[in-house]
Amino acid sequence: MITLSGVVKSFDTPAGIFPALRGIDLEIDKGELVAVVGKSGSGKSTLLNMIAGIDRPSAGSVSVSGTAIQGLTHNQLAAWRGRNVGIVFQFFQLLPALTVIENVMLPMDFCGAIPARERRKRALDLLGRVDIAAHAAKLPSELSGGQQQRAAIARALANDPPVVLADEPTGNLDSATSADIFQLFAELGDDGKTVVVVTHERDAGSVVDRVITLIDGSVAP
């Protein structure tokens, strides 16, 4: 499902070249729920960005659902991402000017994969699935952190992508809410979606199928 071969990523900083990933080889199967853990600066978010096509590797290749994404153009990548990857951020990143349901409908609007007349119903279904259908007409600022993250997960599922990527989705939430969010990811895994979660949560291991630990840009043996 997801294959990384010899992925290297370096950043040019005023202090010099910083190697964020040093030759990552990794395979994640369809329907697998994987947690990526490691210290700050170990390369967790960079690894996630490689899988999402947010960033391109300096060397090596990334293949998701059989697509070698490093070969795609900027626009192709955006269109591919909209249909194949749902992303959940630490700070929710809902658009403040749109209501919760509009935020969920937005990816459908961009990708056009879901017919226009079905979008609202699908968005409501997704919000129901994450238990915030009652808040559909509210603005993100009217929701708690946990509710916002649920809305962000619903948005990530808008176009029914096979892969869901989450970058420290519970980093801004209390432990009870974090547990609920991880439970949601587990359910997604049960539904056959491939879920990769970058996290600091120590007890994530009890929910996920596999834990990948990164140390200084390399996968720990």
Add this chain to the structure above:
Amino acid sequence: MIAPRWRKVLRDIAEAPGRATLSVVAMAAGVFGIAMILTSYAIMTRELARSYAETRPASATLHVHDLNDELLASVRRFPGVLDAESRPVIFARMRVGEDEWVPLVLYVVPDFNDLRMDRFTRSSGAWPPGDGEILVEQSSLPVARAAAGDSVTMRTPGGIERSLRISGIVHAPGLAPGWMEHSVTGYAGLRSIARADAQAETSRLSVIVAGNQLDETHIREVVGRLKNSLESQGHKVAFVDVPPPGRHPHADQMDTFLFLLGAFGALTLVLSAVLVANMIHALLTEQIRQVGIMKAIGATTNQIAALYLGQVSILATAALCIGMPLGYAAGRGYARFAAGILNTTIVNAAEPLWAIAIQIAVGLGLPLFMSLGPVAAVSRITIREALNNDAGHRPFGSRAFDRWLARIAWVPRPLMLSLRTTLQRRGRLLLTIGTLAAGGAVFISALNVAAAWTRVIDQDYRSRPYDVDVRFAEPYQVARIANIVAGVPDIARAEYWPEVNADIVGASGAADIRGRLVGPEASTPLLRLRMLEGRWLASGDEDVVVINQNVQASVPWLHAGGPIGLRIGGKELTWRVAGIAKELGHGAGQMYAPPRSILRAAGQTGDATRTVRVVTRQHDIASQTATARAIERALQRDGIKASLIQSLADRRKSFEDHLVIIKSALVFAATLVVIVGCLGLTITLTINVIERTREIGILSAIGATPRTISRYVVFEGVLMGFLSWWLAIIGAIPSTYVMNDMAGRMFTKSSLGFLMSPLAIVIWLVLVVALASLSSFVPARRSSRMAAREALAYE
């Protein structure tokens, strides 16, 4: 149902009403400026042309002897002539005060109910005038110091006086405004008592040609045939005047005015463009994170670009809806004001479609065009850059200049923080400074052009350091005049020059320009004109002339060292052009020649004079006026026929009055720029501060007081104002050069010369620094009073 992405656009606008309003106001200010200038330009151009065409201006005027009704009828039947009218003109003077007279030009109209050409309309009073009455052109009333119903005294050059009643006021839009010319224009009937002095009257035959009335070659061909035909019938044609077809007597003045209006319109467009670029940049900067999110959930570059171009379109449409009607109202008001100055009337103040189309195209197109670059840059930004919020600017320290700045230790730390912050966001800095500099360049240019006009007038009047100009209707012995002048108090010096009417004869043999030759001594200190070509008169010169740039503009083949054909007293002579001088206030026709040559050509004795230049002891306006009146009394007592007695102050005022319309355009442009520029500056600096709210929060969190923060921000504003001032000076150089050159050539047929007004530069410095301080102060104070938590949470 509106798609969520378009709802986002609408809500982004609605959710930040302050910022949206600022953006709309900034764009509306630009639209207002362009709409105002375009409206006044479009209305003025159309209405001036219409107003002049409606007077049915004559194609040519022939000075024909023995003109009678039978001859007039035959001229009307002449092939190529559409219509003809005989309208003699009387050149006299009108008394406006005790020993105070102004030139009076009276047209004798054969039939007031059948004005065939050079038409005028009744404004008030009786029409037609009776035998002891005249009609006065409305723009002359301030000069005449009289109103309808008043009686005035007219004096012919022959000294004959008549009391005439002003029976009515008329409007003649085809004539130069009397208040500018400092003369009174009026109309009298065929049997008017004003026709008392045959010597004062010139017989004129005006014709309108059939066919293309705007083709000067065609007009000259028809008029040439007519002249030959008249002369073959024994009627002497003294002079043929073919004015530039379709051009009002003050067309040069109007061209200059309209050129300046157009030039400042273009500069306002540049200012508006920079302002819009600044606004768009500010709008997009705060959207970068959202662009990253949208891209992360599948938005393509094109979709992002469409979203922001859509947002710009909405704001631009709102700006257009505000700026266009306001600009139209202001432009229409200005057109009416300018029309009043030019003695014309705006009948139709509707804006032509082309002007509306340009305003819409500019109002919508310019913001979209200026957005293309920033929108493309933002749309192409990577998700990582967008979410990290480090797009578009490298961190401080990544450039050699930053590191150099960082090593400077002697600058106080707060000041250094302001400096580094200002220089960190270079794109933003450049746009802000660019906005200020564009406004400053326009402002300085406007004041430079005004200052150049003043300098040209000063130079011209310094080149003729006398106080009173006296002209006689006929030549007098110098000794007689000198004796009279000697009896007038307060006169320090007087020079007695010969003068004679001399027409410049063109290649066709017809007289092209009615001129006069004045004969100062070569060494006179009372005339030191600046030479544009060739040289001034020299002692020992014979049969040479010095012409001015107006003469050369009318007869382009004349050049220094070349021949010039003159007709003096019916004799045709060929003299040589010694040089071309620059002088103001004289239309085409003023020439200077050695006194001996003039006297010989005119058949006069060696001590005849027709003009006196008088220098007063006090050399001020009061003594000029008093001396002019005293000379008037003295000449009258001795029966000397004076045709003109004019103080230099009056002449200068007359020329300056011609510039009122041009200076009004400059003041108009400068005011517009101050309004648009200041508004833009305030908005730009306000947005600058808004963008830095988070940074201000950090400063507040680490202990900076609101006063300290305000000081930093105001210092940055002043620093940007100061930097822009230099750029404004540099930007004003080419625009001043072009405008001074073009405006001068259009109106005075000679460049005004380059001039950077120190006053303009200083005024702009004071304005820009004051505005930068004020514009920064309010938002800085607001931000500095915001709690650190609020400021840090600010999105």
